[in-house]
Amino acid sequence: MVLFSSPLQLAGNGTPRQLGCRVLQSPLAGVSDRIFRGLVRRWAPEALLFTEMVNATGLELGHGRQKVEELSEEPGPVGVQLFDVRPAAMAEAARRAEAEGAFLIDINMGCPVKKIAKKGGGSGLIRDPELATRIVAAIAAAVRIPVTAKTRLGWCGSSADPVGFATQLQNAGAQLITLHGRTREQGYKGQAEYLTVAEVKSRVRIPVVVNGDIDSPEKALQVLKHTGADALMVGRAAQGRPWIFREVVHFLATGEHLAPPLVAEVKRALLDHLQDHYGLYGELTGVRSARKHIGWYVRGLPGGDDFRDHMNTLETAELQSLAVADFFEAMASRMERMPKAVSGQTPEMVLETME
Secondary structure (H helix, E strand, C coil): CCCCCCCEEECCCCCCEEECCCEEECCCCCCCCHHHHHHHHHHCCCCCEECCCEEHHHHHHCCCHHHHHHHHHCCCCEEEEEECCCHHHHHHHHHHHHHCCCCEEEEEECCCCHHHHCCCCHHHHHHCHHHHHHHHHHHHHHCCCCEEEEEECCCCHHHCCHHHHHHHHHHHCCCEEEEECCCCCCCCCCCCCCHHHHHHHHHCCCCEEEECCCCCHHHHHHHHHHHCCCEEEECHHHCCCCCHHHHHHHHHHHCCCCCCCEHHHHHHHHHHHHHHHHHHHCHHHHHHHHHHHHHHHHCCCCCHHHHHHHHCCCCCHHHHHHHHHHHHHHHHCCCCECCCCCCCCCHHHHHHCCC
8 A cells, every 4th residue: 555656746936845755743832842853753764844833023033043043953854833923024034944954934823822822823813814825925935945834724613714714825825734623712622623624625726734633553544535635744642652653654655554663762762862852951941841751751651650750750860861761671671562552642731831
């Protein structure tokens, strides 16, 4: 079984791109930093990865530049996701990102967090299509690389017009749309809905990427067949389980399941992740922010809940790393490979990282 026999072509405005891997990593605020992307790249070398969303205003003021400047260190394609409500500022931020090596520019039109949406950014742009299209047009005129948008089915069910909104973005210059199968009103509650994604796909000319609740190879195949989407995006399910990209790519290509990774392999990857994480954020901040990553890894594992509670009491990088090593060494003495996959973090945990 070969679901996609050719790369996905993105026209760009002078610099076309092609995606050989049609399983994309979702931008995740507070999660998809350079260290997390490196971990995903370990299992998916060719996948298109994304930065955390970058505030164009902050970039203009000198904040968050590292998120863009570090692109030159990436060994594979990375898209930069921007958010703001000022077209000129977004265009300038896009130019900076392009100069630093961004593979494409993605516009955040889907973040449901109140502090962003209430100011008109993220999913707030769904309520102002005229502004959304001006932002797309401004960025498309400013860069040569592809311009894409990540959005939702609508602000709420009663006012949703995803086909109309997607068509407007397309006509303004967007060359790909990622559609999360929920409205802003839903946040991350309930289940993603794919019938509307299929309708959007049938009505626009540009590629459509489907996103939302894709947490297994079987679910990936089911969603792609149901929607006819050109690619899929995995978000929360990759937290604590970055090898899901390898599993999904293999299953879509062959119809066969890969064996779960070795416990020793996961232990080594997580310890490497922690050391890089401490190096980027410093020990004090790094130890605290690493707790969520460790918690995602051990969620659903035997003894995982008790270990997470203990790990959250540790205040130094050395103690945290030793505890992780001991946990996985004990696990490796009982089993060679990781247990059957469990879903990633809960929607509530996602929102906690962004409030």
